[in-house]
Amino acid sequence: MSELGFRIVIFPIGTLLSGATAVRSFLARLRRDGTPDATLTSLPTIPEFADSLGMVEVRSLEQRFGTSSAGTKEHP
Amino acid sequence: MLVTARVPTMAGLLETPSGPRQxxxxxxxxxxxxxPGAYDALSARLVEEAGFPAAYMTGFGTAASLLGRPDIGLVSSTEMIDHARRIASCVAIPVIADADTGYGNPINVIRTVRDYERAGVAGIHLEDQAMPKRCGHMSGKVLVTVGDMVAKVQAAVAARTDPDFVIIARTDARGVEGLEAAIDRAGQYREAGADVLFVEAPESDDEISLIARSFG
Structure with a gap:
């Protein structure tokens, strides 16, 4: 695309379709097994996912501004 | 690259990135x-985390994630702009947002541009479909006249307060009036002041090449 002279390329719905497909797959296994156990190894833990959403920064801001939750257990 | 080198990961809560300049x-x-497309704030963060320099707020994905409905013009301008604000607020990379038809005539476009700009996105695209619009890859699209769309592009350019705010003019004419008409429309939108042209839904590699050559 670059060689043709285009400056920008968008992939509008790849994230949407792949996200929906992943959710479908999880739900199908949950429905079949009655438990999410088989899927858990490929999924992040709650703290890992919270960290990816900026929980590390939040903890440092809590320290900086001395909010009441600073220093408490870090589980979201 | 330029942006990711300065801001390697997500937007901090205290950051105020300048989307249009970026x-x-x-x-x-x-x-x-x-x-890549972001259909909500989380997916925008994932686009950024993966290392892409920009994210695209998809109207198709917004209709799907907010309403659970297809992209047929059901999402209101207020909902789109609120969505854009949340997406742009949680990433440091610039966000390009789908602004559909601009939600009315050139007067509506003025307000649309101002509100998207305040929402913190780097740019928007406006298309030449009649309301209610539908996904560019669906049949049954109806266009406004070239003159009406030129006026909207001119209004959009006049309405932005930051000269860096990027106005992208999209034409949906390929599936309605043919490729030649689509290229002609895009050329007129460029003359009207559009910064970037988006000829939607070409039907072959040759068409993509021809579009590129027409504006090279």
């Missing part, structure tokens, strides 16, 4: 700018 810098650079 996007202009990317567009002025040498590398092709690749902007």
């Amino acid at each position: 996007l202009r810098t990317l567009l002025d650079g040498d590398a092709l700018v690749v902007a």
Whole structure:
């Protein structure tokens, strides 16, 4: 695309379709097994996912501004 | 690259990135700018986390995630702009947002541009479909006249307060009036002041090449 002279390329719905497909797959296994156990190894833990959403920064801001939750257990 | 080197990961809560300037810098650079779709704030963060220099707020994905409905013009301008604000607020990379038809005539476009700009996105695209619009890859699209769309592009350019805010003019004419008409429309939108042209839904590699050559 670059060689043709285009400056920008968008992939509008790849994230949407792949996200929906992943959710479908999880739900199908949950429905079949009655438990999410088989899927858990490929999924992040709650703290890992919270960290990816900026929980590390939040903890440092809590320290900086001395909010009441600073220093408490870090589980979201 | 330019943006990711300065801000390696997500936007901090105290950050105020300048989306329009960042996007202009990317567009002025040498590398092709690749902007995957974000259909909500979380997916925008994932686009950023993966290392892409920009994200694209998809109207199709917004209709799907907000309403659970297809992209047929059901999402209101207020909902789109609120969505854009949340997406742009949680990433440091510039966000390009789908602004559909601009939600009315050139007067509506003025308000649309101002509100998207305040929402913190780097740029928007406006298309030449009649309301209610539908996904560019669906049949049954109806266009406004070239003159009506030219007026909307001119209104959009006049309405932006930051000269770096990127106005992208999209034409949906390929599936309605043919490729030649689509290229002609895009040329007129460029003359009206559009910064970037988006000829939607070409039907072959040859058509993509022809579009590129027409504006090279």
